[in-house]
Amino acid sequence: MFNLLRKWNTLRNQILFVFLSVMIVVLLFVSILIFNQVSSLLENNAEKQIQQVAVEANGRIETLYEQLNMASKLVATNDKVQKLLTKEYDQKHVAFQEKQDLMGTVNTITANSDGIFSFQLFTRNHTRILPLDNANLMTSLDTRWVKKADDAKGSLVWIGEDPNDSNYFLVIRRVNLINRSFANGGYLLFSIYGNYFKFANQALTGEINQYFMLLDELNKPIITNFEQSSESIVERDKKIVQINERDYMITKNFSNVTGWTVLILTPFSTLTKGITVVRTSILLAGFIGLLIYFICSFFLSNIITRPIIRLTNTMRFASEGSLPSTPNISSVNEINELNSTYNQLVKETNHLITMVYQKEIIRSRSELRALQAQINPHFLFNTLDALHWTL
The missing domain is CATH 3.30.160 (Double Stranded RNA Binding Domain)
Known part of the structure; x- marks a missing residue:
């Protein structure tokens, strides 16, 4: 072993070893630096892109919310609705024909409104006027929602999933009587389709295992494609969560208009998909560079040591008398x-x-x-x- 090391302990091999060692250190340093910079750049760009998606999704939801607000406001300020509720407020008799005419008007507004399934109109005493029966508001809702509608003074109050049918959501607003100094004239309860707030690109999320959530003010899901419980995720302040042994990045965007939060869970493997290509490219470029540097170093070391070897061989003849x-x-x-x-x-x-x-x-x-x-x-x-x- 010692003889083998002594045999390879030549000036050419030492020069070649030093050159290659320096080259490997330089390539390793540059590769790590470039990889970290590119990885950080790709992750930041992907994070900004997902944040932009959340902002756009929130903007779309705000638009849909405003459409609901406008449609329900049309009903609440409709002349027939105002007259009928004013009579109820003044405790005057309301004819059945007036209710039928009002029913036709409300059905027309419902047909021209996207996402709205039906309207229900109640008096301030919680007696239902539309549809034409004597159902009571309290049989359908908790009293706290009526109180919230009173506190909102005519603004929309999101209730959430219909307890009687999970395919619909309920929204309530108080109807203010214009001719009675905006006194409480009754309540407008309407149902909207469950997929009304569906995300525009939610159909593509299955390909990358990306999850979308729309959370109300109480952080309860309105629309989601995440089958597990979202409470543990919502309560986290961290930007990373582990689901099914995979790391996901959490992206949130809060809406001041609706008070809702759009939450997007994106797997890190999707964010770092381009990093694999970068890593492969850096390794391939480093291998090619190392091979080229090895060839150049080999020829350079030969050029340097060849005259010394020739001179050394010539000196050996001195021991032979020449x-x-x-x-x-x-x-x-x-x-x-x-x-x-x-x-x-x-x-x-x-x-x-x-x-x-x-x-x-x-x-x-x-x-x-x-x-x-x-x-x-x-x-x-x-x-x-x-x-x-x-x-």
């Missing part, structure tokens, strides 16, 4: 300086070796000549001495 010069290569100034210095060193070293070698040869020859010069006289003397003894 000092070859390295060829001149085109590289950075530092590498060129190192190569030039090495070549100068090799040149001087080879020159010194040559000089020492020549001096050694000359010295050897001089010693040989000196020996020869010593040998020649001894050889002549020995020859003459031998000749003398021979004679």
Whole structure:
């Protein structure tokens, strides 16, 4: 293991590792920064868009509410209604024919009013005039709604779901007698269809599991496609709620006209749908950038280390008794300086070796000549001495 690490511990690998490490850190930092910025931007835009949807839905509901207000006001201020209730207020006898004529007038207004199912007209003593029977108002409503209608002094009072038929909602308003200084002349109770306040885009919510709620002043649902209880959601002040193990963002918009609240629950997976594409794009771009940077770093490290490796291999021949010069290569100034210095060193070293070698040869020859010069006289003397003894 140590030998393997030592084998890979080269200058080229170190340069490549440093370049790649720096590139990975830079790419990681930039990717996280861009991802967070884009994610925040997408979430904010989606939140603003949903808030705009809530505002538009609230505006539409206010328009429908004003239509109900206008239709009921037409009935309350109708001349026949005013005359009939004035007679009842003055305790005068009201003919059956007058009631029939009034019934036709009210039916005509009902037919020309969107969302209104029927009108019921009561005297101030809670006796029903229309339809033509003797039903009492108190048998249909709680007394607190009549009190609220009195306190409203002619404004609409939303009651809510009809206790006798859940397909309809009830609204009550007090009828003020114009000729009697706007005294209490009776009550107008009318039923509206349950889907009258249906959201315009509620049919599309099933595709994204988005929930719409229209809450009255008591935070009770008027229109909703949320099948579970909404009390726990309405009471929360947080912007996030978990439903069926999914996180939903809560968007609210309150209406000053109706006193109602539009509440929209949008899954976060819908808000962050574009973030997945951004994440994939960033990962793909980072991988491609890292691959390109790896190739460039590999070639750059080779360009830097190739002259050094060549110079190192040349120096290895010195241990074999040879000092070859390295060829001149085109590289950075530092590498060129190192190569030039090495070549100068090799040149001087080879020159010194040559000089020492020549001096050694000359010295050897001089010693040989000196020996020869010593040998020649001894050889002549020995020859003459031998000749003398021979004679």
